[in-house]
Amino acid sequence: MRVLWFEVTTPSVYMSGGDPIGGWQDSLERIVRTISDLELIIAFVSEKQSEIKVIGGVTYVPIYTRWSFLERKVKKYWDLYVKKILPEARSIVEKYTPDLIQVFGTEWPFGQIAAYTDIPVIIHIMGAIVPYNNANYPPNYSIQGEVSLNWWNPMRLLHIWKKQRNSKNWEQWEKSTWRLVKYYMGRTQWDESLSRVMHPGRSYFHVDEALRLSFTRGDYSWTLPKDDKIRIMTIGCGSLWKGLDMMLKVAKILVDLGVDFEWNVAGNIPPELKRIVEHNEKACFEEYNIHIMGYKQPDDLIKYLCSSTIYVHTAYVENSPNSICEAQCLGVPVVSTNVGGIASLIRQNIDGLLVAANDPWQMADAIIELCKDKERLVCFSKSSKKKALARHDDEQIKLQLIECYRMVLENK
Numbered sequence: 001m002r003v004l005w006f007e008v009t010t011p012s013v014y015m016s017g018g019d020p021i022g023g024w025q026d027s028l029e030r031i032v033r034t035i036s037d038l039e040l041i042i043a044f045v046s047e048k049q050s051e052i053k054v055i056g057g058v059t060y061v062p063i064y065t066r067w068s069f070l071e072r073k074v075k076k077y078w079d080l081y082v083k084k085i086l087p088e089a090r091s092i093v094e095k096y097t098p099d100l101i102q103v104f105g106t107e108w109p110f111g112q113i114a115a116y117t118d119i120p121v122i123i124h125i126m127g128a129i130v131p132y133n134n135a136n137y138p139p140n141y142s143i144q145g146e147v148s149l150n151w152w153n154p155m156r157l158l159h160i161w162k163k164q165r166n167s168k169n170w171e172q173w174e175k176s177t178w179r180l181v182k183y184y185m186g187r188t189q190w191d192e193s194l195s196r197v198m199h200p201g202r203s204y205f206h207v208d209e210a211l212r213l214s215f216t217r218g219d220y221s222w223t224l225p226k227d228d229k230i231r232i233m234t235i236g237c238g239s240l241w242k243g244l245d246m247m248l249k250v251a252k253i254l255v256d257l258g259v260d261f262e263w264n265v266a267g268n269i270p271p272e273l274k275r276i277v278e279h280n281e282k283a284c285f286e287e288y289n290i291h292i293m294g295y296k297q298p299d300d301l302i303k304y305l306c307s308s309t310i311y312v313h314t315a316y317v318e319n320s321p322n323s324i325c326e327a328q329c330l331g332v333p334v335v336s337t338n339v340g341g342i343a344s345l346i347r348q349n350i351d352g353l354l355v356a357a358n359d360p361w362q363m364a365d366a367i368i369e370l371c372k373d374k375e376r377l378v379c380f381s382k383s384s385k386k387k388a389l390a391r392h393d394d395e396q397i398k399l400q401l402i403e404c405y406r407m408v409l410e411n412k
Contacts, residue, residue, distance in 0.1 A: 001037060001405065004098035006089060006110035007044040014044070014053060014060040024322055025104060027210035031398050033058065038405075043092050045085070059096075063088045082109040082173055089113050100405060103181075106198075107170070111177035120412040122183035122404070124207070125191040127319050129174045130198070131340075133167055135241045135317035139358055141280060149279060156272070183408050185401075188320050188341025203411065205404040211392045214298045215326040218389075222306050222331040222381055230254075230261035230371045233308035233332070235301065235323035236315075237267045237292065243314030243337065244269065244277045249360035250314070250367070251288035252281070259368060263290045263312075264304055305332050309371050316357050318342055328352075328388035333380040335366050345391075351384035 012026045032040050033056060046062035053060045065084040089110055093101065101119055103110040105126040114121040137143070143164060150156040178198035185207040186192055195202050214220075225231065236242055247263070254261055269277075269285075269292055278284050285292060296304070305311065311327035313336035320341045324334055328345070334352035336342050346352040353370060355362045370376060390396070 001100070001409070002039045002041065002096070002098045003032075003405065004093065004096055004101045005040065005042045006101070006103045006108075006113070007042060008104070008108050010044055010046065010062075011042055011060060013055050013058065014042075014062075023212070024210055027212055028397070028401075029058070030213070031210055031394050031401070034394075034398065035402065041096050041098065043089065061092055061096075063092070082112060085109045086112055086116075090116050093117055093119065100408060106174050106177050106181075109173065109177075111181050112173070114177075114180040114182075120183060120408050121181050122185060122205075122408055123177070123181050125184055125186040125195065125319065127317075128191075128194055128198075129167075129171045131194065131317055132241060133171050136167070138240055138243070138245050138316060141240060141245065141276070145280070146276060149276060185404050186319075188344035190341035190344065191319050203408075205400075205407065207400045207404055208391050208397050209320055209322065209325060210394070210397050211322060211325055211329065212298055214302060215329045216389060216392050216394075220302050220306055220330055221385070222308075222333075224374060224378055224381075225307070225309050228260065230259060230310070230367065231308045232261060232263040232310060232312050232367070233266075233305055233327070234263065234312050234314070235266045235327075236321070237265050237269050238273075240273065240277075241316045243316055243357070244273070245281060246314040246316075246337070246358060246360055246363070247290065247312075248277060248281045248283055248285060248288065250312075250364050251285075251290050252283055253360055253364040254367070255288050257364070257368070261289055261367075264308070265290060265292050266294075266296045266301055266304065268292065268294050301326075302330065305330050308332060309377070310335055310367065312363070312367065313337060313342070314363070315339060320345055325388055325392060328384040329392060331381040331385035333370065333377045334384065335363065335370060337363070345388075346384070347387075350380075351387060352380050 007025055032038060041059040043061040043063055046064045049064045050062040086109060093113060098119060101121045103121060103123045106123055107127060107129050111123050146160050183203050184195045185205045187206060187208050192204055195204050237244055251263055305327055311332045311334045313324055315337055316339060318340035324345055327334055334346060336346060336354055337357040338354035339357050346354055348354050353366045355366050
């Protein structure tokens with residue numbers, strides 16, 4: 001069986017020439033490499049013209065598109081991006097003639113290839129632009145607010161307009177992809193329901209998420225902190241729908257209540273986004289014990305997670321965030337907003353605590369009360385770790401994926 005993947009990120013093997021070491025797509029590649037009768041070809045978007053490589057039996061095909069000076073100025077216009085990428089994708093399909101095409105994400109243009117081939121196309125659902133756009137602005141945030149904050153800056157106003165235009169184009173392309181593609185693989189009740197609504201006649205297959213081995217092989221584990229200081233860990237803070245306003249609101253409540261805590265956040269907040277949130281909330285992240293640490297390597301993330309009291313997730317929309325899954329694999333107790341597919345990861349009062357989105361008072365209370373209850377912290381840790389390690393087991397995922405491929409090919 002020959003399978004062609006379309007990705008938008010460069011596989012770590014292509015860059016390093018060694019084993020897959022990166023994110024969840026690299027982790028799935030690690031699993032697929034163990035399927036003896038499967039030939040894998042990975043086509044991916046490249047920022048520069050690069051050579052085709054065969055490493056460990058996997059063929060890597062960079063997709064490089066040329067842009068004129070004028071085109072580069074409007075590169076983020078989604079319709080132009082799709083029209084640049086699709087011809088390259090079609091030529092790759094014609095060259096390698098796979099038995100099956102797997103596309104990562106409805107968000108990206110590769111699903112459109114289904115309109116040009118009889119080869120079955122299956123989309124591995126990641127997030128989805130349609131519901132993400134619906135949650136793009138939290139309560140009391142709006143594009144009008146962004147404009148009023150930047151009325152004196154013509155370049156910034158142009159950027160805001162371009163972002164809005166691109167977002168609408170992006171959503172329309174995604175809707176057409178949902179209609180075109182018949183087969184989907186996902187892992188939560190949220191993405192199963194979404195796929196049913198977006199394409200009522202689709203076929204859906206459950207395939208759990210592959211994670212990085214450093215989190216799943218059991219070398220590290222959370223232990224109950226010996227002191228009473230609350231150490232909160234969060235990963236990801238690059239957009240409003242990640243709940244940056246919620247994070248700052250919760251921190252303010254904890255400070256006002258005199259709670260002894262620190263909140264470490266791995267990732268970067270774009271400066272303009274940080275300015276918007278701090279302006280709206282009339283507060284600065286640093287003043288309320290939130291430390292934005294920037295990007296961290298897996299070993300550093302594990303160290304911070306295992307020394308934290310709890311993991312907190314404040315997003316307004318998600319599917320199955322790897323950050324929660326990896327925290328669970330280490331046994332870190334989790335408090336999260338109950339959005340998207342998170343309820344498929346966390347059973348309320350068994351694996352962790354779920355609170356309503358945009359309810360910072362409930363989340364602050366959940367953090368305080370859970371961290372007081374050492375016995376419940378340990379129970380959540382044991383329960384969520386056991387469930388997560390089973391959910392993200394390589395062999396189970398391999399069997400799910402093989403069965404998915406087999407059924408798609410039988411029904412083509």
